[in-house]
Amino acid sequence: MTNQAALAGAEEMIARIRTYSFEEYADRVRSFHGYEAVGVIIGGFMVDLACRHFSEGMIYDAISETPKCLPDAIQLLTPCTTGNGWLTVVNLGRYALTFYDKVTGEGVRVFVDPARLDSWPEIKSWFFKLKPKKEQDELLLMKQVRDAGAGICGIRNVTVALPFLQNKRRGGFAVCPRCGEGYPVADGRICLGCREQKLYEHETDTRVDAREET
Ligand code: ZN
Secondary structure, three states: OOHHHHHHHHHHHOOEEOOEEHHHHHHHHHHHHOOOOHHHHHHHHHHHHHHOOOOOOOOOEEEEOOOOOHHHHHHHHOOOOOOOOOEEEOOOOOOEEEEEOOOOOEEEEEEEOHHHHHHOHHHHHHHOOOOOHHHOOHHHHHHHHHHHHHHHEEEEEEEOOHHHHHHHHOOOEEEOOOOOOEEEHHHOOOOHHHHOOOOOOOOOOOOOOHHHHO
């Protein structure tokens, strides 16, 4: 092996998450998520793996199958956010994401594969909550996360189901007869806020004018 080849090999050993080094990404996670959450770091490797299956500049939508941590990795590393609607969070409780073509529904799904966790005992005990948080070796956990990268993940080709794609395209707004606010017609006769479990104990008009307070 030439020196150059050896160098190139060493370069590949450095964990990268999209355009970031591992440390740069950990920094971004800290400022966006509030702390260096293991889930968002693993999520970064998952996003990186999924992105390798799309050519640069290709437009895709994203699904996160959990509301915890993973949506932040997707929002940090792709143009997909819950706000712009390109990221949909579906709470299935699985640590998995899918990037897909919004017209055809074809895409890739990346998930944490329990079978692959056997080589990484600290990640395994964190993932399955096998020991109390205070007994966790944080340094060893982060080292294993870094060394494992996307190696703990499985990846599959998927086609997103048609009703889900159609549901994303639903249009039309109406005024809810109960609360008087706008809501998607497709939700039914009244808005979800009035139909589902009560979100607020009290709701009254506020007459406090901030300008008069000072
Ligand atoms: Zn309503």
